[in-house]
Amino acid sequence: MLEAYHRHRFGTLFVILLFTLAAAPALESVTPSHNPLDWLLALSLLAAIASVVREGYVRGPITVGVAFVLVSVLRAVFDAPGLLPISEGLWVVGAVLAFVVALRHAFGRGDVDHERIFAALDAYLLVGFLFGVGYWTLHRLNAASFAGPTVSEMGLSTSMYFSFVTIATLGYGDIVPLSAPARGLAVVEAVSGQMYLAVLVARLVSLYSQRATR
Secondary structure: OHHHHHHOHHHHHHHHHHHHHHHHHHHHHHOOOOOHHHHHHHHHHHHHHHHHHOOOOOHHHHHHHHHHHHHHHHHHHHOOHHHHHHHHHHHHHHHHHHHHHHHHHHHOOOOOOHHHHHHHHHHHHHHHHHHHHHHHHHHHHOHHHEEOOOHHHOOHHHHHHHHHHHHOOOOOOOOEEOOHHHHHHHHHHHHHHHHHHHHHHHHHHHHHHHHHOO
């Protein structure tokens, strides 16, 4: 079973990330007293750490995962909001590790197979989640960083929504960055997202062409 997971680790991570992105708003409306996105992000982190362990980086990712789970449980049991920055920081560290590994796998040498495609998609989604955490942090530090009808209740789920609207350059306009840090972060995400897709397509086409000419 473990070997089967290792062969499809990036595909599994993609499904979990996509489920987190799609299911969180619906679950949040059904259970408003709880925050299902926190637990879905925890599941995503565990899947991300599992993909990192496969690359041989064992001790660091496992330490991050265990620490994140422990801090999250303590925060939930003792209702300690002071632990939120710690758990958030651990999640970011784990997500960055997974992003680096997925990016290396996507742009590394070798044939273009389904795992390489999923690794590229994982890196794209992880960037969106990381920027979402960044927007959430900015809003908590300065409530005037964003404007819009839903900004007064701009929790983690709304921040993730704004992040993926930005990285996809959809520009709905329902949430507008106002402060200089928020605008700068939004510009970086939008430009990075488009550049990533352009470079990714070029790289995958190059790898496929090399395979076809063998």
